[in-house]
Every structure is written in C-alpha cells, then in structure tokens.
Amino acid sequence: xxxxxxxxxxxxxxxxxxxxxxxxxxxxxxxxxxxxxxxxxxxxxxxxxxxxxxxxxxxxxxxxxxxxxxxxxxxxxxxxxxxxxxxxxxxxxxxxxxxxxxxxxxxxxxxxxxxxxxxxxxxxxxxxxxxxxxxxxxxxxxxxxxxxxxxxxxxxxxxxxxxxxxxxxxxxxxxxxxxxxxxxxxxxxxxxxxxxxxxxxxxxxxxxxxxxxxxxxxxxxxxxxxxxxxxxxxxxxxxxxxxxxxxxxxxxxxxxxxxxxxxxxxxxxxxxxxxxxxxxxxxxxxxxxxxxxxxxxxxxxxxxxxxxxxxxxxxxxxxxxxxxx
Amino acid sequence: xxxxxxxxxxxxxxxxxxxxxxxxxxxxxxxxxxxxxxxxxxxxxxxxxxxxxxxxxxxxxxxxxxxxxxxxxxxxxxxxxxxxxxxxxxxxxxxxxxxxxxxxxxxxxxxxxxxxxxxxxxxxxxxxxxxxxxxxxxxxxxxxxxxxxxxxxxxxxxxxxxxxxxxxxxxxxxxxxxxxxxxxxxxxxxxxxxxxxxxxxxxxxxxxxxxxxxxxxxxxxxxxxxxxxxxxxxxxxxxxxxxxxxxxxxxxxxxxxxxxxxxxxxxxxxxxxxxxxxxxxxxxxxxxxxxxxxxxxxxxxxxxxxxxxxxxxxxxxxxxxxxxx
Numbered sequence: 304x305x306x307x308x309x310x311x312x313x314x315x316x317x318x319x320x321x322x323x324x325x326x327x328x329x330x331x332x333x334x335x336x337x338x339x340x341x342x343x344x345x346x347x348x349x350x351x352x353x354x355x356x357x358x359x360x361x362x363x364x365x366x367x368x369x370x371x372x373x374x375x376x377x378x379x380x381x382x383x384x385x386x387x388x389x390x391x392x393x394x395x396x397x398x399x400x401x402x403x404x405x406x407x408x409x410x411x412x413x414x415x416x417x418x419x420x421x422x423x424x425x426x427x428x429x430x431x432x433x434x435x436x437x438x439x440x441x442x443x444x445x446x447x448x449x450x451x452x453x454x455x456x457x458x459x460x461x462x463x464x465x466x467x468x469x470x471x472x473x474x475x476x477x478x479x480x481x482x483x484x485x486x487x488x489x490x491x492x493x494x495x496x497x498x499x500x501x502x503x504x505x506x507x508x509x510x511x512x513x514x515x516x517x518x519x520x521x522x523x524x525x526x527x528x529x530x531x532x533x534x535x536x537x538x539x540x541x542x543x544x545x546x547x548x549x550x551x552x553x554x555x556x557x558x559x560x561x562x563x564x565x566x567x568x569x570x571x572x573x574x575x576x577x578x579x580x581x582x583x584x585x586x587x588x589x590x591x592x593x594x595x596x597x598x599x600x601x602x603x604x605x606x607x608x609x610x611x612x613x614x615x616x617x618x619x620x621x622x623x624x625x626x627x628x
Numbered sequence: 629x630x631x632x633x634x635x636x637x638x639x640x641x642x643x644x645x646x647x648x649x650x651x652x653x654x655x656x657x658x659x660x661x662x663x664x665x666x667x668x669x670x671x672x673x674x675x676x677x678x679x680x681x682x683x684x685x686x687x688x689x690x691x692x693x694x695x696x697x698x699x700x701x702x703x704x705x706x707x708x709x710x711x712x713x714x715x716x717x718x719x720x721x722x723x724x725x726x727x728x729x730x731x732x733x734x735x736x737x738x739x740x741x742x743x744x745x746x747x748x749x750x751x752x753x754x755x756x757x758x759x760x761x762x763x764x765x766x767x768x769x770x771x772x773x774x775x776x777x778x779x780x781x782x783x784x785x786x787x788x789x790x791x792x793x794x795x796x797x798x799x800x801x802x803x804x805x806x807x808x809x810x811x812x813x814x815x816x817x818x819x820x821x822x823x824x825x826x827x828x829x830x831x832x833x834x835x836x837x838x839x840x841x842x843x844x845x846x847x848x849x850x851x852x853x854x855x856x857x858x859x860x861x862x863x864x865x866x867x868x869x870x871x872x873x874x875x876x877x878x879x880x881x882x883x884x885x886x887x888x889x890x891x892x893x894x895x896x897x898x899x900x901x902x903x904x905x906x907x908x909x910x911x912x913x914x915x916x917x918x919x920x921x922x923x924x925x926x927x928x929x930x931x932x933x934x935x936x937x938x939x940x941x942x943x944x945x946x947x948x949x950x951x952x953x
Contacts, residue, residue, distance in 0.1 A: 304953045429851075448773070449785055460785030462806035462815065463774055463851045463918045469811075470922075481787035486794075490787060490815035492951065493943055526754075526788045558883060593788045597795075618818055620952040623944040626817065628629045 305488075305615060308475040309497035312441060313400060313421065314370055316340030317612050318498035319488070320477050321505040322425070322444060323374020323402055324590075325349055326572075326579050330359055331512040332505065332604070334366035339608035342498075343505075344374040344402045348384060353392035360396035372400035372423075377408065386411070394418045402444065409438050423477065427455030429467045432476065442475045443468075444500050449481030451502050451541050451592035456534075462494070469495025483594035485614020489623070492615075503592040509603045514582030517589070518601045526596025532569070532588070536562050543591035545584060547574065630813075630940060633800040634822035637766060638725060638746065639695055641665030642937050643823035644813070645802050646830040647750070647769060648699020648727055649915075650674055651897075651904050655684055656837040657830065657929070659691035664933035667823075668830075669699040669727045673709060678717035685721035697725035697748075702733065711736070719743045727769065734763050748802065752780030754792045757801065767800045768793075769825050774806030776827050776854075776866050776917035787819070794820025808919035810939020814948070817940075828917040834928045839907030842914070843926045851921025857894070857913070861887050868916035870909060872899065 307318045319341035321332065328346035336343030345363060350356040356373070363371055373393045377386055390411045393401055401415055404425035415422050416439070424435040425444045432443040445468045447461030448454050459467075465478045478491035479500035491499045506513060507521040520543065530548040533540050535555045542548045551565045574587030602610070632643045644666035646657065653671035661668030670688060675681040681698070688696055698718045702711055715736045718726055726740055729750035740747050746766040751757040757768040770793045772786030773779050784792075790803045803816035804825035816824045831838060832846040845868065855873040858865050860880045867873045876890045895902075899912025927935070 305951050306953050307951060447785070447787070449788055457852050459851050459918060459921070460772070460774055460787060460806060462772070462786045462812060463921055466809060466811055467851050467921050481785060484791060486791055486819050487787060489818040489948065492948065493814035493818060494811050526784050526792050527782050593784060596784070596788055596792050616952050619948040623814065623817065624949050626630050626632060627941050627945040628631050 305492075305612060305619070307492065307497040309442065309477065312475060313342055315342045317608060318492070319608060319611060320344075320444070320479075320498055320500040322479065322500045322502060323347070323372075323376065323404070324502055324506070325376075326575055327506055327511055327513060328374060329512050330363035330366055332508070332510050333371050334363050335508075335510045335604040336505065336608075337363075337367040337369035337371040339605045340369070341604075341608050342370065342372065342400070344372045347373050347375045347389045347393065353385065353388040356389060356392045357396045360398060370399050372402055373398050374402040374404060375408075375411070377403065377405040377411075379406075390414055394420065403440075407438075408435075408440070412438060412440070425479070427453070428457050428459070429464065429471050432468055433471050436472055436474050440474070442477060442497070443472065444477040444479050445496075446500075447478075447480035449541075449593040450479055451529075451590040453538070453540055454480060456537055456539055461491070465491060465494040465496050480592060481594050483597040485611045485616075486618060487594075487597070488611055488615040489618045492619075501594070502590070503594050504598055504607070505604070506591075507595075507598050507601050508607055509601060513579040514584075516582035516584050517579060520584045521591060521595045521598055522601065524591065524595045526593045528595065529591055529593055533562075533565070535560060541590065541592060542588050543584070543595075545588075547585070547588050551588070630817075630937060630944070632817065632822040634767065634802065637800060638667055640667045642933060643817070644933060644936060645669075645769065645804075645823055645825040647804065647825045647827060648672070648697075648701065648729070649827055649831070650701075651900055652831055652836055652838060653699060654837050655688035655691055657833070657835050658696050659688050660833075660835045660929035661830065661933075662688075662692040662694035662696040664930045665694070666929075666933050667695065667697065667725070669697045672698050672700045672714045672718065678710065678713040681714060681717045682721045685723060695724050697727055698723050699727040699729060700733075700736070702728065702730040702736075704731075715739055719745065728765075732763075733760075733765070737763060737765070750804070752778070753782050753784070754789065754796050757793055758796050761797055761799050765799070767802060767822070768797065769802040769804050770821075771825075772803075772805035774866075774918040775804055776915040778863070778865055779805060781859075781862055781864055786816070790816060790819040790821055805917060806919050808922040810936045810941075811943060812919075812922070813936055813940040814943045817944075826919070827915070828919050829923055829932070830929070831916075832920075832923050832926050833932055834926060838904040839909075841907035841909050842904060845909045846916060846920045846923055847926065849916065849920045851918045853920065854916055854918055858887075858890070860885060865913075866915065866917060867913050868909070868920075870913075872910070872913050876913070 333343035475497035478496035658668035803821035
C-alpha cells in the first residue's frame, strides 16, 4: 500500500486516478476502477441528460461499494449545455467527489461545498493550478504536455510542470500526462505529486467501453504516434496520429484556415463514435496521450492497478533505497 | 552516495553529468564539476584549434585530479570542421571519456576504443539511442523535449522518453532535459536512467563562464520562457524566449521563409558571444531549457551537486520508502 495526502484525503486505497473521459467514463470502466482501489470518474456530459447521469451513478453504485466521482467539464460548446442542471444532478446523486475541468469552476463550488462534496480541478499550468487553489478546491490535477485531450498552449511537460507545481501549491496535486507505469507513479511522487491520473492507460483495459481495435491500436502505437491539432485556434488537442488528424494538421498549416475548415474533418461526437464504438480507428479523431508508447497490453483494470502499485512499491521500498550507500 | 551502473562504469562519485555546452564547457566549469564528483565535459569545438583543446584539457587537469571528459559534436556547419583532428587531439590528451553528439559517431569510435576511451552518445529518440547502442557505445544520453539546444523533431518529453528508453536499451543511459533538482534525479532513476544530465542548471552556477546577467535571467525566467526555433527547417532548437527568438518565430510563421531569413537574426556565434560574454541577454539567441522554471539561485557547483545528491538521497532512503505501508 502506498499512502499519500491524496489517499488520506479521498479515502481510496491507491494514489491512482482514472479521470473522467468523454464517451469512456461510464460505469463499465469506473466501477472496476473503484473496486481496484483507485479513484474513477464518470463523465457527466457523456450522459444525454442530468437524469441519465443520476441513473448512471446508480448503475455504478450497484456494481461497487467503493468511492467514485463524477467529472464535469465546462467548455464553450456549439449547443448550450445545462451545466447547472448537471451540477445539481451530481449533488442529488450524492457522490463524494467531483472533478471539474475546462473553465473556472467558481460558480459551481458553493453547491458542491454545501453538499460536502470534495472538488478536484484539472489545470494545465502552474498559474491555473494556483488560481484553483485560491478558489478553495481540495486538490488539483495537473496535466502536462504529454496528455491526451487538451494539454493547453504552454507545452510544458510533466517533469518540469509537476516540480514547479509542487513548489507553488499547498494543496495536494495529481500528476497527469505521460504516465502509464509504476515507474511513472514513483517519478510523479518524487516530483511532489500525491497521486497520478492515467487516461490512455485505462482506455487500454479489458473493461473500457471502447472497441477492441482502439485498444489494439494504442498497444501498437509508439510514443511518436500522436498529433497536436487545433493549435492554430489556441485550442490544442492531443489525439492519435491517423489519417484524419494528419489531414487536419495539413489544413491547419495553410494560411487563412478557419476552425470550420477543420471541424468538418474532426466531425466531433460523430467521428468519436465511429472510432470508439465501431472500431474504425482511422475514420475519426480520437484522443490518445504519448503514454501509449509505454502501453504493451490490455489487462483487466484490477490487474493493471495491482501491477502499477506493485511496481511502484518495489521501486520505493527496495530498488531506490538500495542505491543509497 | 548514490551508486548506479553509471557511477560504477565511469568512476565518478555521483550520477550527475554536465554535458558539453558550446562556449560554456571550458575548464572554468568542468574542473569544479569534476571536483564535486560529477562528470563534466569540455566542449571540443569551443576551442579554436585541436591544439588549443589539448591545452584546455591540460588546464582542466591542473585544476582537478578527478575524471572529466570532452564533448565532440558533429554537425553540418558552414565552414568545414576538422573533426578527425579534434578526435585525435582528444585521444592524445588522454581523457577517459568522450561525449559524442549530432551525427552518427561510427567513424570516430575505433580510434576512441583503441585508446580505451569510453563513449557516451547523445540521442533524442529511442530509435537513435538503440542505433548508438548497436554501434557499441558505452552509454547513451537521452535528451527529452524539455532540453535546451537540439531536442529533435519528435517532441517526446522525458517522462515518456526515459521510460521507453529503459525498455529498449541494455546499456546504461543518462536522462537529459527538464532536470534541475534532486527530485528530478530521483524521477529519472525511477524511470530507469542511471544518471542525469543537467545543462541550464550548471549554467546558473557561480563558476560557469558566462555573464552574470545570463545567470540572473535564468533565475528570473519561468518554465514558459523558452521558444522552439528553426522547427520549419527540421533543425529545432530550444532557446531562451527573448526579442530575438520571438522575432525568429514570427518570421518562421510566414510562408516561404528560408533559413537565410532567420539565420541573420540568430547570428550564430556572434549572437551567442554578445549574450554570454557581454550579458546582452536580449541581444542574441541563446540556449535555455524548460528546467529554468526550477532554477531559483546561482550556487557554486559544489553547493549545487551536494544539494542535488542530498535531496535525492533523502527522497530515496526516507521519503519514498516511508510512503509504503
């Protein structure tokens, strides 16, 4: 067992988080993560309505008696999203912890606090993490340049970002991006983190609700097979390198490209659906982190968490102390 | 004391390297690095002639009886460089270890091997590190995306690159890029490295032969204040963000830009001289890694190495084992 400020504060066995992932963060994945002693998050907006989210929380609860949370990602979207209603559904569902991401979560914090729900905010820079701390969140999750999804525009990887965050923060933080192994967990703890978040690594598990071809592609891909798209629009996303993302990159390199030029190619939720559900891994844009270069199998969630923690314990209790004479 | 395959193979007290840095890697810095028990490298091509290099090795030897090496960086250059003559000077000077960088070092290896000189080759990707291993070098130094100078075109940071290198390599490797603290040393060792290389960190020491304003700027800069230039020409360099590098970036973003358009601005050795010797930190292009965000003082080399090793020992022997229950 590895005990940190994170395991103490959030009441989980291991300092390992499976943050909320759009279309992947359902009870199918989050319940086994909870059973394995890590902290998983249902993705609120993956559920079509606030009522469906409450039902998904109930479904997850029927599969595990261990704690889990809900992720609420607040982004500018084409169609308006009833964030306040999702927030109230989270409160009504009675989960112990929420992961907020995207915009400043300030307006939602009083409701969570009144309900005794702990809040972890995702940040991609030291200054945003410090800002979240000043709002009173319980922890921050700090995403480095390596991460899938939206790693920001600063391009500061975890080795530097986590060490800088450790110096700037008083609250515990979760290291995220580029992490898929027990060695990575130890590196993050050495740099000052209290836990690690893994996304791509949890997608390549038996229980993740995505097509087998997606998992196989993650295993096949090396650390170079991702692409940064939408950089031109200051909305950078790290995705799997495939025909679609390569075409988007080429179009972005052209002068005068607009977001509409690439949005059709990315094709949003439809493209993601084509990949994740139908397994057409070259037919749409999908998130993958550079950690895929460290992923070589598709274990069950329980096997994965046991392995991560076992490797980390071996390094921390034996290998590293054994180097000091 | 931290003992690794690196300290055993290279006969130094600490698993810490100060790799060869153009215009900075002189006896003034390398001798105190050796005295502190780390492995420093004179930059061969910073000396105007092979004879001057032999004299610089002698000068360094007059300042320390501890081992140090010479860096030989093989790059395409405007004026031809007599690499074979520098190589023969290195052999004649009798140093125990050479750091090669840039192009494939194969043609120089037989001479080094015949003289019993160990070779460390710098690589920026797993495949280049594996290639160097196949050539028979004794160790590789693996540079991540965070590093100053030429981190390559793959943009894979250390958290992922070091872990992937550990899996692919049999020979010991030195983690480089984004590292400036004892915590970074521990992270690198956890990820499978046998030592760390620090560049920017050693520039911000009392003994480094650069103007005080350069050291002060490194301390003042945060982890965001670097820029990647020459990306357009597949010759990416990470440099300090300043007026010059910002202008180069703007020009590179224009269609049809040629290398000549930016080379005049960068102004090569003249620009570097203006910065490093005259302290005009906004008047030329100069290398700085993202690790500058973790650098908050200008200690002596001995203070720095003692602190790095002390922090790492504390983490490895006490803090991390103490988290395992």
